[in-house]
Amino acid sequence: MRAFTYHNPTRIEFGQGKEKLIGQYMAEYGVKKALIVYGSDRIKQNGLFHSVVNSLVENSIAYETLGGVVSNPLLSKVYEGIEIAKTRGVDAVLAVGGGSVLDSSKAIAAGAKYDGDVWDFFIGKGFPKQALKIFDIMTLAATGSEMNNYGVVTNEMTREKLSLAGPTTYPTVSVINPELQATVANDYLAYSASDIFAHSLDMYLSATYLPEYMAGYVENILKTVMRTTELLLADSTDYNARAEFAWAATQALNFTTFCGVENNRFDTHFLEHTLSAEYNIAHGAGLSIIMPAWMKWQKQHQPQRFERFAKIMFGVNGADAGIDALKTWYSKIGAPVTLKEGNIPETDIPMLTDKLQAVAKLWGAEALYTRDMITGVLENAK
Amino acid sequence: MRAFTYHNPTRIEFGQGKEKLIGQYMAEYGVKKALIVYGSDRIKQNGLFHSVVNSLVENSIAYETLGGVVSNPLLSKVYEGIEIAKTRGVDAVLAVGGGSVLDSSKAIAAGAKYDGDVWDFFIGKGFPKQALKIFDIMTLAATGSEMNNYGVVTNEMTREKLSLAGPTTYPTVSVINPELQATVANDYLAYSASDIFAHSLDMYLSATYLPEYMAGYVENILKTVMRTTELLLADSTDYNARAEFAWAATQALNFTTFCGVENNRFDTHFLEHTLSAEYNIAHGAGLSIIMPAWMKWQKQHQPQRFERFAKIMFGVNGADAGIDALKTWYSKIGAPVTLKEGNIPETDIPMLTDKLQAVAKLWGAEALYTRDMITGVLENAK
Structure with missing residues (x-):
C-alpha cells in the first residue's frame, strides 16, 4: 500500500425522520443564522421545507433562503448566495437537495468568507482557508458530496464546469434519510x-x-x-x-x-x-x-x-x-x-x-x- | 438499514517514515508538552523512541515519559500517568506501542481532566467530557484502537477488565507505519x-x-x-x-x-x-x-x-x-x-x-x- 492521509470530519446522521432534527444538530455547533439553499419548489409542496424551517425555529436559528439551484449548478446562483450570506450575517449554509444544491452551498460557504472572486478557487488560485459551516439534507444519492469536500459548479459565462475543495468545505453534519430520496x-x-x-x-x-x-x-x-x-x-x-x-x-x-x-x-x-x-x-x-x-x-x-x-x-x-x-x-x-x-x-x-x-x-x-x-x-x- | 450516527474525527497518517513527522502533526494541533507512553524498552533499543523525541524537539514540544505498560494494561499504570499529566502541565498524550499502550493513554488523557477517579468511567459512572489530546504511533495492528474511542484497562485490585469511551477519547492523529509492525x-x-x-x-x-x-x-x-x-x-x-x-x-x-x-x-x-x-x-x-x-x-x-x-x-x-x-x-x-x-x-x-x-x-x-x-x-x- 502507498502512503496516505485519511481524515474525514463529517458527521453522518442516517435514518428516517432525521431531517426533523436538523435545527438541533446545527445548534450543537453554535449556528445562529442559516442560509437555506434548495432547488425547485417541490420541497415546499412535499412538506420538507416546512419541517426544516420548524426545526430551525424550535432551535432559535434564524434563516434566509435561496431557491432555484439547477442541475449542473450555475456560478451566478453561487454569487447570489454569497451576497445574501455576506450582507445578512449568515453563519452557516444548509443545503436541502441533491449534489447540485450541496455543491453550490459549499461554494457559497467558501465565497462568503473570501474577499476575492470565489471562482478563483475553481481555477487553481488557492483554496478556501475559511468557510461558513456547511450542513445538508440529501434528497438524492449520487454525488457523495455529503461526505467529501468537493463542490462542482458551472461557470455559464465560460461554459467551464470545475470544482473547488479545501479542508473547510466538508459538511459538518449530513442528514441522509433514504425516504426523502424515494x-x-x-x-x-x-x-x-x-x-x-x-x-x-x-x-x-x-x-x-x-x-x-x-x-x-x-x-x-x-x-x-x-x-x-x-x-x-x-x-x-x-x-x-x-x-x-x-x-x-x-x-x-x-x-x-x-x-x-x-x-x-x-x-x-x-x-x-x-x-x-x-x-x-x-x-x-x-x-x-x-x-x-x-x-x-x-x-x-x-x-x-x-x-x-x-x-x-x-x-x-x-x-x-x-x-x-x-x-x-x-x-x-x-x-x-x-x-x-x-x-x-x-x-x-x-x-x-x-x-x-x-x-x-x-x-x-x-x-x-x-x-x-x-x-x-x-x-x-x- | 437502521438509523445510525457516524462521526469519526481521527486523522490517519499511514505509511513508511510517518512516525518521524509526529512532532509536526502534534504542533498543528497546538501541543506544547506531551506525555510519551510506551511499553517495554524495546523502542529505545530499535531507535523508534529516539526518532519520536527528535521530532518533538524539532517542533519545540516538551515531553515527559511513562514506560512499562503491559499487555492487559493495568489501572495502576494509568493512575501513574494521570499523576504525571496533572502535576507537570502536559497537554497531550502520545502513545507509542500497541493497543494496550494506546488504551492506557486514552484513560490517562481522560483522567488528567477529571477530578474524580478515572475508574468511574469504566464502571458506568458517566463518560469523559474532557480529555487531553491523544496521538499515537502503532507498533502492532490488532485492536483498532487507533480509530475509535474505546480504551480497555484491567483493574488489578478487582481483576475487572473494562472499557471507557467518550466523544473526547478518539485519537487526534494516529500514525500507522506498517514497517514498525514487522x-x-x-x-x-x-x-x-x-x-x-x-x-x-x-x-x-x-x-x-x-x-x-x-x-x-x-x-x-x-x-x-x-x-x-x-x-x-x-x-x-x-x-x-x-x-x-x-x-x-x-x-x-x-x-x-x-x-x-x-x-x-x-x-x-x-x-x-x-x-x-x-x-x-x-x-x-x-x-x-x-x-x-x-x-x-x-x-x-x-x-x-x-x-x-x-x-x-x-x-x-x-x-x-x-x-x-x-x-x-x-x-x-x-x-x-x-x-x-x-x-x-x-x-x-x-x-x-x-x-x-x-x-x-x-x-x-x-x-x-x-x-x-x-x-x-x-x-x-x-
Missing part, C-alpha cells in the same frame, strides 16, 4: 447509479497499484449499486434497498476508496464535465456515455484489472466482454451509452476535444489528456 | 488476526439485521486478514501484506461495520475480557478459544448467517462445517482453540461464570448473559 424518477435513479459507478470505476480501473483489500471494497460498492438499482426499479418503495443505495453512494466518494492506492485518476469525470457544461445533460447520463468509451481506451493499460472486473462483476471472461456487459446493464436500467443517445452531435467531437484540451491545460494535465486520448475516447462513444 | 512474533500475529476476526464476527454473527452491503464489507475485511496473515507467516517482510493487515485491523473497529445494522453485540469480547483479566493470557488468544465455542452456541440464533459465513469464507456447507473450518484455521496459524491450550483449568468454569455474571450485572445485561449461556459457551471451549 421520489426520484427512474431515469435519474439510473443516472445516479452511473455516477456512483464512475466514482468507483475511475479509481478501480486506473490505479497503477490497487491493494487487494481495496479491490474487494470497491467491488462490494459496485455490487450493492447494481443490486439495489434493480430492486428500486422494480419497487421504488423498498426502503432497505434505497438505504443501501444511499450508503454505497456516500462510501464511493468519501475518499475511503483512495487509501493506499497509487495514481488513481478521475478520467471519466474529467471528460464528462465538459459534456454536461456544453449540452446541459445530466451528469450521470454523460458518464454512462463516457464510461464504456473510456474503458475501451483504458483497457490496454490495466488488462488484468479489466479481466477481474469482467469476471467478478458480470461473470464473463475478458476485458471486452466486461465492457459490453456494463454497457448492456446501463441500457437495461435506462442510462444512455452513446453520444447519439445523449443527443450530442458526433460532429462536435473536434470542438469538444479543443475544450477538453483547454481544461487539461488548466489542470496541468496535458501529458495525460492528449488530443489522441480525448478524440479516441469520444470516437468510442459513437 | 517485528511482531508469529504467535502475536496470530492473536492479532484472532482479535480482528472477533471485532468483525461479533457483529456479523449477532446482528439481527445485517445489510447486504455490510455483509460484503465485513467479509472483505475477514478475507484480507486471512490472506495477509498467511502471507506474513510465510514472509514477515512482505510490506504490502503487512500494510493491508494493518488497514483491515483499523477498519474492523472504526465503527464503519456497525452502520445500519441492528442489535449487534460484542459477546466474545465480553466473555474474553474476564479470561485475560483472570489468567493474563493474550487477548487474541483468549478470543480464539472463545470464538468457536461461542459460535456453537450462537448458530441457533442466526442459522442463515452461519451458513453464509461457512460458504463465503471457507467454501464449505453448513454452520458446523464453517465453525470447524475456522477452528482449523486458528490452529494452523498458531492460535489456541480450547481452554486447555490456553492453560485455563476447566474446573474454573463455575468461578468464571460467577465473575462474568457480575460483569453482566454491571452492564445491565443479565438477561442476555445468563448462567446457561455463559456456562454453555465455556463448556464448548473444553
